[in-house]
Amino acid sequence: MEKQRKKRPTPFIIHDEYFFKAKKEWYRARSAFKLIELQEKFSLIKAWMKVCDVASAPWSFLQVIRKNVWNDWLVVGIDLQKIDNFWQENIHTIQHDIYEFDTLKPKVEAIIWEWKLFDLVTSDIAPKTTGRADIDQYESVELNIWIVKFADVFLKKWWNLVLKVFIWEDFNDLLKEIKLRYKKLSVYKPFACRDRSPEEYVVCFDKLN
Numbered sequence: 001m002e003k004q005r006k007k008r009p010t011p012f013i014i015h016d017e018y019f020f021k022a023k024k025e026w027y028r029a030r031s032a033f034k035l036i037e038l039q040e041k042f043s044l045i046k047a048w049m050k051v052c053d054v055a056s057a058p059w060s061f062l063q064v065i066r067k068n069v070w071n072d073w074l075v076v077g078i079d080l081q082k083i084d085n086f087w088q089e090n091i092h093t094i095q096h097d098i099y100e101f102d103t104l105k106p107k108v109e110a111i112i113w114e115w116k117l118f119d120l121v122t123s124d125i126a127p128k129t130t131g132r133a134d135i136d137q138y139e140s141v142e143l144n145i146w147i148v149k150f151a152d153v154f155l156k157k158w159w160n161l162v163l164k165v166f167i168w169e170d171f172n173d174l175l176k177e178i179k180l181r182y183k184k185l186s187v188y189k190p191f192a193c194r195d196r197s198p199e200e201y202v203v204c205f206d207k208l209n
């Protein structure tokens, strides 16, 4: 009798064209191509900008930002996760939880004290997913509301904020907060996002205050 093989679970990581492209071009994650596409579409990053990227690990957004600003320019990355083997001049990384704003604030201020505010804040934040779409998207919206509050304090007036959010019912709560603070917004899904993923990017233009 033929031995019955156990069915293997489907691997979670999909090695698609962006995965291989990231390896080839030395990006630390395929997410890099999402920001590259957003940059091509909206020209968000200018060479003279001081940029803060929230939820940066494993730092591929920072690699893209670094390539688009002047060489000695300030770039700050914040993430819950520890920074390993990543060092490039003028990139400052802070290991911190965005929910703990009171303790995060002085750390950010210590880095940007000379300039006081950022010209662009980007975020690719994603909660630890549970597999329950309702819970995951609720948490995604909550995280983003905190990033909007972070930008209230650290982003210059008239400049832009980029968010990634899992779009579902609670998205309206986030939209409400954004519309109070920004002149206009655009929702966009880069090709590098997986089709089955609920993630989309919200580009918030022209901070009002």
Ligand SMILES: C[S@@+](CC[C@H](N)C(=O)[O-])C[C@H]1O[C@@H](n2cnc3c(N)ncnc32)[C@H](O)[C@@H]1O
Residues within 6 Å of the ligand: 028, 029, 031, 032, 054, 055, 056, 057, 058, 059, 060, 061, 062, 078, 079, 080, 081, 096, 097, 098, 099, 124, 125, 126, 127, 128, 143
């Ligand atoms: C999709 S990854 C970001 C990938 C990154 N943009 C890149 O290009 O390499 C989402 C990140 O959100 C971070 N994150 C989730 N919750 C967070 C929180 N409360 N505070 C800070 N970072 C958080 C995770 O640690 C994770 O590194």
